[in-house]
Amino acid sequence: MKLSSHLLQRLLRLGPPLTRDLVVQRDLRVPMADGVELLADRWVPRGREEDGLPVALVRTPYGRRGVQGGGSVRLLAERGFQVVVQSARGTFGSGGVFEPFLRERADGLSTLEWVVKQPWCAGSVVLVGASYMGFAQWAVADSLPPEVKAMIPMVTESALTLEFLRADGFSLETPFEWGVMVAGQERRFAVLRQIAQAPRNRRALASLPLSGADLAALGRRSDYLQSILAHDTMADGGTWSGRLDHRHRVAAVSVPVSSIGGWYDIFLPGQLRDFRALQAAGRSARLTVGPWGHLSPHGTPIREAVEFGLAHARGEAPPERAPVRLFVMGGGRQGAGEWRDFAAWPPAGYAPRRFHLGPGGVLGAEPGDAATHDTYRYDPADPTPAVGGVRMGRGSGRVANGELEARADVLTYTTAELAEDVEVVGEVGAEIWFRSGLAYADVFVRVCDVDGRGKSYNVCDGLVSVTGADELGPVQVALWPTAYRFRRGHRIRVQVSSGAFPRFARNTGTGEPHATATVLHAADQEVHHGAGCPSAVVLPVRQQ
Numbered sequence: 001m002k003l004s005s006h007l008l009q010r011l012l013r014l015g016p017p018l019t020r021d022l023v024v025q026r027d028l029r030v031p032m033a034d035g036v037e038l039l040a041d042r043w044v045p046r047g048r049e050e051d052g053l054p055v056a057l058v059r060t061p062y063g064r065r066g067v068q069g070g071g072s073v074r075l076l077a078e079r080g081f082q083v084v085v086q087s088a089r090g091t092f093g094s095g096g097v098f099e100p101f102l103r104e105r106a107d108g109l110s111t112l113e114w115v116v117k118q119p120w121c122a123g124s125v126v127l128v129g130a131s132y133m134g135f136a137q138w139a140v141a142d143s144l145p146p147e148v149k150a151m152i153p154m155v156t157e158s159a160l161t162l163e164f165l166r167a168d169g170f171s172l173e174t175p176f177e178w179g180v181m182v183a184g185q186e187r188r189f190a191v192l193r194q195i196a197q198a199p200r201n202r203r204a205l206a207s208l209p210l211s212g213a214d215l216a217a218l219g220r221r222s223d224y225l226q227s228i229l230a231h232d233t234m235a236d237g238g239t240w241s242g243r244l245d246h247r248h249r250v251a252a253v254s255v256p257v258s259s260i261g262g263w264y265d266i267f268l269p270g271q272l273r274d275f276r277a278l279q280a281a282g283r284s285a286r287l288t289v290g291p292w293g294h295l296s297p298h299g300t301p302i303r304e305a306v307e308f309g310l311a312h313a314r315g316e317a318p319p320e321r322a323p324v325r326l327f328v329m330g331g332g333r334q335g336a337g338e339w340r341d342f343a344a345w346p347p348a349g350y351a352p353r354r355f356h357l358g359p360g361g362v363l364g365a366e367p368g369d370a371a372t373h374d375t376y377r378y379d380p381a382d383p384t385p386a387v388g389g390v391r392m393g394r395g396s397g398r399v400a401n402g403e404l405e406a407r408a409d410v411l412t413y414t415t416a417e418l419a420e421d422v423e424v425v426g427e428v429g430a431e432i433w434f435r436s437g438l439a440y441a442d443v444f445v446r447v448c449d450v451d452g453r454g455k456s457y458n459v460c461d462g463l464v465s466v467t468g469a470d471e472l473g474p475v476q477v478a479l480w481p482t483a484y485r486f487r488r489g490h491r492i493r494v495q496v497s498s499g500a501f502p503r504f505a506r507n508t509g510t511g512e513p514h515a516t517a518t519v520l521h522a523a524d525q526e527v528h529h530g531a532g533c534p535s536a537v538v539l540p541v542r543q544q
């Protein structure tokens with residue numbers, strides 16, 4: 001479906017454009033260092049082709065038309081930029097072979113060298129883009145020419161696959177579905193095909209061994225998916241940890257950065273890590289985090305590109321605001337939440353408070369006097385499902401958790417009704433004293449808000465894979481950061497289980513590699529609490 005610029009403007013609540021009359025120069029050839037040519041389109045207001053307007057540069061593997069041309073690119077060109085949108089190597093007419101993520105530094109530097117030499121570039125360039133396009137910015141961040149005046153990375157981070165390929169928690173759904181999507185994105189009716197593809201993807205994710213999942217989904221092999229499965233941890237020291245990891249470039253950035261994220265975005269932990277690195281290095285940076293997932297940041301990125309990016313491109317100061325602007329969910333009028341400003345991330349004035357798991361499903365301020373435990377059985381043949389939360393597409397975000405909590409393989413611990421609001425902003429963690437009947441197991445922890453009607457809605461969560469799980473010990477689980485106000489009369493709930501499939505690969509219980517595992521072992525799991533085993537979730541609570 002193609003949305004008009006006028007309709008997009010209304011949906012995104014943007015101010016009026018300076019013009020709607022644009023000229024598009026198609027298929028400009030941009031030479032790379034190795035002689036390969038990539039294609040780019042230039043969008044510019046009619047009659048201003050030679051005026052040297054600030055350049056917004058977007059480098060994308062998803063095509064130069066469709067959503068890009070009919071959406072964000074047009075909106076930027078209507079509001080003071082000329083926009084250069086380039087197809088990544090091996091995509092949509094650009095030469096070479098598409099190797100996801102691997103060529104963005106070399107190609108990005110060559111592209112910048114070309115842009116600043118064009119007669120229509122008057123020396124002001126802003127890097128703009130979300131997700132992959134934001135990663136492409138970080139890939140060149142430490143080597144920017146002086147013509148680049150600002151960066152605006154959105155729902156992204158400098159090591160884009162780091163969270164997916166953790167040694168202690170392999171995220172399956174997002175890299176798999178993304179790999180399937182890009183493999184078919186240049187076919188006719190690609191969007192309709194992707195919708196029809198969804199059931200096939202689900203069956204493929206449930207198949208064993210996973211090394212055949214690409215064949216089951218696509219009918220052919222995918223080099224990207226095979227590489228992900230073969231190198232399923234960033235610690236392998238090869239392709240994935242070297243050429244995809246640009247964390248070391250963040251502190252060396254020389255231009256102001258405005259970073260935009262979402263509380264349910266798949267890249268949020270890395271994005272906050274990048275912002276902390278900018279803060280520690282004393283760089284000019286600001287952060288905005290809203291109540292959205294990966295695909296739904298509303299109009300904030302466009303507004304930020306115009307207010308922040310265009311101002312810096314013109315040598316002006318952007319509108320005054322605090323370095324950190326967060327949407328605190330759950331509070332405000334009608335419980336919808338509200339925007340709040342802070343000086344830093346994580347913000348001052350919030351202290352870690354332990355909420356202890358106890359007998360009878362109680363979540364309390366102190367650990368119980370006696371040591372006890374609860375049990376459940378995890379069966380990877382019927383894995384605990386992923387419900388809402390941090391996922392790339394449909395079904396992500398805040399959802400009702402009643403059906404999930406009714407499963408026998410999910411434990412819940414709940415506070416009494418809150419006598420006053422409890423505001424949580426910052427990093428969230430859990431310490432779960434855990435033992436499995438097998439040496440290999442996962443621990444998934446989720447924090448929920450239970451409203452006055454007894455409905456439970458997810459706030460944040462996290463998973464860790466444990467080796468040596470057959471020995472009782474504390475398991476540290478890093479949950480997604482959040483900003484949330486639990487309202488008076490509500491209750492705080494903690495779920496403990498052993499999976500969230502297919503968001504995370506199911507733990508087979510055997511320790512076999514994800515790509516080749518075919519045997520599934522069920523296990524009885526124990527969550528211990530009380531004296532000597534103080535299982536708890538740790539929330540950063542606002543101090544009075």
